[in-house]
Amino acid sequence: MLRLSRLTDYGTVIMAHMAREPGHVYSAAELAGAVGVALPTASKILKTLARKALLHSLRGAHGGYLLARPPREISIAQVIDALEGPFGVTECSVAAGLCPQENACALRRHWQRIDRALRQTLDGLTLEDMTQPVPAGMPERRRAQHDRRHRSDGHG
Amino acid sequence: MLRLSRLTDYGTVIMAHMAREPGHVYSAAELAGAVGVALPTASKILKTLARKALLHSLRGAHGGYLLARPPREISIAQVIDALEGPFGVTECSVAAGLCPQENACALRRHWQRIDRALRQTLDGLTLEDMTQPVPAGMPERRRAQHDRRHRSDGHG
DNA sequence: TTTATATAGAATCAATTTAGTCCTATATGT
DNA sequence: ACATATAGGACTAAATTGATTCTATATAAA
Secondary structure: OOOOOHHHHHHHHHHHHHHOOOOOOEOHHHHHHHHOOOHHHHHHHHHHHHHOOOEEEEOOOOOEEEEOOOHHHOEHHHHHHHHHOOOOOOHHHHOOOOOOOHHHHHHHHHHHHHHHHHHHHHHOOEHHHHHOOOOOOOOOOOOOOOOOOOOOOOOO | OOOOOHHHHHHHHHHHHHOOOOOOOEOHHHHHHHHOOOHHHHHHHHHHHHHOOOEEEEOOOOOEEEEOOOHHHOEHHHHHHHHHOOOOOOHHHHOOOOOOOHHHHHHHHHHHHHHHHHHHHHHOOEHHHHHOOOOOOOOOOOOOOOOOOOOOOOOO
8 A cells, every 4th residue: 555545635636626727716616526526525625735835715705725836836745744744654754652672763764764765756746747648758857767677576 | 644554564673673684483473572562463464474475484383484585685665565455655546436537537647657656766675774774874775865855845 | 193382364353543524603705 | 784615623434454363274392
């Protein structure tokens, strides 16, 4: 796995949808319909994204949500942060706890390094990228996507 | 988040512990003690790792487990695969489903790309690396760990 | 050959987490 | 005023995960 929660998944879909027309104000109902989730669910996500300052919200009649910044200034990592809390692959990498052995504590450092590397990848991809069709090449923004050979044998 | 399950976390700790003495045969009880988890839990993890061919198991008295390959030939990605099933950040990236809009299907491609990038990172790190102390520099094996600046503003 | 020690594998139970919904309050345009 | 929309919190139900237990099997040693 290494899964994102479903809500976060929806969140990225919603954000990507909004990124296609950055100035437009979308109501929760509109987005719920466009993305195919129930209104309360979309609402919940939108509220969170607004609270975390990735969206601006407008209350009252004709209100709704719009992106707080241009799509190219909102990264996937930021969306994940907003919807899933502090970034970290393992519990241990955020807060030490178990593992009485020195061995484990050594691991902690490694996990933190891994977190940084993964985060870097997700931070290098913006909403703008997500609206672009994947050109089978590399829509990487400014980071080279180097060779793909790796040492694993049986895993795709 | 983007969390690994706790069992997977334990699994990596166990594997890293075993990697310090690659030839040695460890009983489940021994490992449970060393790593600080209950015996049944360690057992469960070890059985899975053995079934997925990352460990060899020896039954009977004086039995136990040992690494199936040298530590530098077992990547973190492989351990995660074994304990968490098919690699993928989103449900959508493994099996399409929701998202009636064309927008969403475009996203799918992007998620798959993201999966590949993350996997590459985790595949570049082996058990051998995990046993090494983190030298504050870069224990990367053959992949350069480039600059750390990224575009996000408020997130650590 | 019997006994003690270990793993294999399936099934089960409890706890936690997550998804989804609902309710009340507040803001704004007509 | 009234209709429309978001804010925020509380609540419920479902799914996932963690942890344990049970039976079967294999092996070393007495």
